[in-house]
Amino acid sequence: MSSKVSHYPGVEITHDDLNSRRYLITKYQTELRYAWTSGVATGRFLRGLKKMEIWGRECDGCSRILVPPRMYCEKCYRPTDRWVRLRDTGKVVTFSIAYVNSDASRRSEPILVAVIEIGGASPMMGMLHLLGEVRPDKVRVGMPVEAVWRPANERTGAITDIRYVRPRARSR
Ligand SMILES: [Zn+2]
Numbered sequence: 001m002s003s004k005v006s007h008y009p010g011v012e013i014t015h016d017d018l019n020s021r022r023y024l025i026t027k028y029q030t031e032l033r034y035a036w037t038s039g040v041a042t043g044r045f046l047r048g049l050k051k052m053e054i055w056g057r058e059c060d061g062c063s064r065i066l067v068p069p070r071m072y073c074e075k076c077y078r079p080t081d082r083w084v085r086l087r088d089t090g091k092v093v094t095f096s097i098a099y100v101n102s103d104a105s106r107r108s109e110p111i112l113v114a115v116i117e118i119g120g121a122s123p124m125m126g127m128l129h130l131l132g133e134v135r136p137d138k139v140r141v142g143m144p145v146e147a148v149w150r151p152a153n154e155r156t157g158a159i160t161d162i163r164y165v166r167p168r169a170r171s172r
Pocket residue numbers: 059060061062063064073074075076077
């Protein structure tokens with residue numbers, strides 16, 4: 001309903017109508033199963049995360065190191081050339097301080113989300129992840145960060161194998 005629509009045409013079906021079976025009701029339970037492939041590049045990337053490794057792909061055409069890795073360079077229109085092990089450190093490219101949850105409810109403590117440029121990859125190559133162990137007013141663009149990994153028995157080959165990233169000393 002809106003300011004221009006006060007009622008819908010037709011006859012409203014009430015709960016009493018449904019409960020008294022005035023209308024045909026069909027109930028069924030579906031059994032949906034599905035699977036998909038993550039692809040060659042993302043598959044290797046995810047398997048690496050399970051071992052606390054971050055892998056990118058290097059392109060000899062543009063000399064970029066791409067992460068998340070791609071088997072094909074969108075800039076050069078050619079296959080990428082080799083795998084490159086990257087560091088589990090990086091820096092904050094941009095960030096957001098969110099006081100609302102995904103269901104629009106308000107948070108008492110903000111959640112910090114950042115785009116992280118991964119160490120060893122080309123500029124602006126990286127991932128979106130959570131920031132932890134830092135106060136919201138201390139987060140800065142360019143801030144050096146490091147991954148906080150989950151323990152081995154909790155890693156599943158997912159981006160969440162990195163629990164979050166936290167500020168690090170510049171020397172590392
Ligand atoms: Zn390229």
